[in-house]
Amino acid sequence: MDDLISKKELLKVCDISYGQLYRWKRKKLIPEEWFIRKSTYTGQEAFFPRALIVKRIEQIKALKDEHSLDDLVTLFNEGEPVETTDNFDAAVFPDYLWEYVSFDRNSVTLDKSVILVFIDEALSSGQLTEQEVTDAVAVLTTIDLKQDMSLMVVRKRGIGLFIAAEGNVCVDQQSTIVFERRYQELVTQLKINYLRG
Amino acid sequence: MKISGSSVLTAGTYDDINVSGKAVIEGDAAAANVAVSGSMVVKGALRADTVSVQGKMVAGDIVADELKTNGKTSVTGDVTVKNHHNNGKLTIDGNCYGDVFGVSGKTSISGNCEVEQFTSNGQVHIDGLLNADEITLQLINESFIRELGGNHIIVKKKASGGLFNFGSQEGMLTSELIEGDDITLEHVTANVVRGRHVTIGTGCHIDLVEYSGSIDIDGRSTVKEQLNTGM
Numbered sequence: 001m002d003d004l005i006s007k008k009e010l011l012k013v014c015d016i017s018y019g020q021l022y023r024w025k026r027k028k029l030i031p032e033e034w035f036i037r038k039s040t041y042t043g044q045e046a047f048f049p050r051a052l053i054v055k056r057i058e059q060i061k062a063l064k065d066e067h068s069l070d071d072l073v074t075l076f077n078e079g080e081p082v083e084t085t086d087n088f089d090a091a092v093f094p095d096y097l098w099e100y101v102s103f104d105r106n107s108v109t110l111d112k113s114v115i116l117v118f119i120d121e122a123l124s125s126g127q128l129t130e131q132e133v134t135d136a137v138a139v140l141t142t143i144d145l146k147q148d149m150s151l152m153v154v155r156k157r158g159i160g161l162f163i164a165a166e167g168n169v170c171v172d173q174q175s176t177i178v179f180e181r182r183y184q185e186l187v188t189q190l191k192i193n194y195l196r197g
Numbered sequence: 198m199k200i201s202g203s204s205v206l207t208a209g210t211y212d213d214i215n216v217s218g219k220a221v222i223e224g225d226a227a228a229a230n231v232a233v234s235g236s237m238v239v240k241g242a243l244r245a246d247t248v249s250v251q252g253k254m255v256a257g258d259i260v261a262d263e264l265k266t267n268g269k270t271s272v273t274g275d276v277t278v279k280n281h282h283n284n285g286k287l288t289i290d291g292n293c294y295g296d297v298f299g300v301s302g303k304t305s306i307s308g309n310c311e312v313e314q315f316t317s318n319g320q321v322h323i324d325g326l327l328n329a330d331e332i333t334l335q336l337i338n339e340s341f342i343r344e345l346g347g348n349h350i351i352v353k354k355k356a357s358g359g360l361f362n363f364g365s366q367e368g369m370l371t372s373e374l375i376e377g378d379d380i381t382l383e384h385v386t387a388n389v390v391r392g393r394h395v396t397i398g399t400g401c402h403i404d405l406v407e408y409s410g411s412i413d414i415d416g417r418s419t420v421k422e423q424l425n426t427g428m
Contacts, residue, residue, distance in 0.1 A: 008391065008407070008426060012426075018346065018347070018376045018378050018392065019347060019349075019377065021346075022328050022330075022346040022347050022348070022377075023330060025328060026311045026328055026329075042389050042404065043373055043374070043388050043389060044373070
């Protein structure tokens with residue numbers, strides 16, 4: 001929670017310039033509430049939540065050449081209501097993902113799309129075995145997904161366990177969360193990587 | 198709507214508004230083009246494609262593609278204008294958004310100013326952050342901008358001898374924080390300056406300069422501490 005990054009360090013880590021950072025702030029690509037002011041010996045300085053800002057900057061860098069900054073604003077706007085009744089085009093998801101599910105390709109709802117994105121992210125993370133992904137999908141396809149859910153795989157002594165939970169999850173010291181995605185994160189990924197263009 | 202003399206208009210949408218004399222609008226107003234020679238008071242928000250004022254303008258908020266004011270302009274709310282040119286005295290109690298913001302005279306903004314290009318010739322007072330890709334300030338009298346951030350930032354004293362400068366004091370800018378990629382400063386007093394290429398010209402007093410590329414400090418300026426953050 002308290003893992004903050006200073007503006008100076010952010011520029012170095014992400015290899016961007018002040019000009020870019022201030023431009024993206026003007027364009028509302030970086031939310032105002034991520035600018036955390038703290039007193040240092042030189043006066044006030046801006047810090048950011050490290051994980052959030054680094055991920056956002058990498059996304060902006062990856063997408064900015066193909067998309068206008070205004071389009072990115074829409075893309076990042078997680079608060080924007082997504083129609084759950086939307087029928088997504090099955091063709092935007094690569095074929096290998098469909099081997100894990102038995103969905104009707106003619107009715108791809110938001111929840112089903114999120115599951116497909118989860119499979120894709122889980123497989124490409126390299127952190128999970130195929131069996132763990134299959135086990136997770138077995139759960140995901142039977143439960144009611146919630147907007148504020150976190151989906152994760154916890155591993156203890158080589159045994160993987162899939163958890164879908166709302167709110168915080170604490171694990172004991174011998175266990176590690178090897179893979180975690182928030183539902184909203186998956187929706188953003190869906191918008192960025194599958195529905196763009 | 199053409200007004201010659203003095204008139205009070207109801208709130209609403211108008212085609213064009215032309216005022217010679219004095220007009221008061223009793224609430225929000227929208228129009229394609231607004232031209233004022235004299236004075237206009239809008240007791241709500243003004244929305245228009247173009248607004249051109251010779252004289253005095255008072256409004257709640259202004260949203261326009263183009264705003265040209267010559268004289269005295271006061272806005273109690275926000276100004277959102279693509280192209281904004283002001284000559285004279287401009288006071289904005291809220292924030293300022295847009296693409297091009299060019300002012301000469303005395304400018305005062307209580308909130309933040311976020312534009313692509315900010316050019317000022319005169320005295321500026323901004324209580325919040327001035328965030329612009331290009332910032333060019335020619336200073337006359339004492340200016341204050343709490344924070345400046347952007348790409349290219351140039352602050353210089355207005356060359357003396359100009360008509361506007363007649364009888365005025367030395368130009369000077371005071372600021373808490375200046376951050377940009379290429380920064381050139383003259384006659385600036387600041388706590389912290391951070392940039393890639395930083396040029397500190399004459400008459401500056403800076404507590405801390407952090408640079409990642411190059412630094413150049415004029416002998417007539419003082420920089421208490423400098424730090425190369427490049428490596």
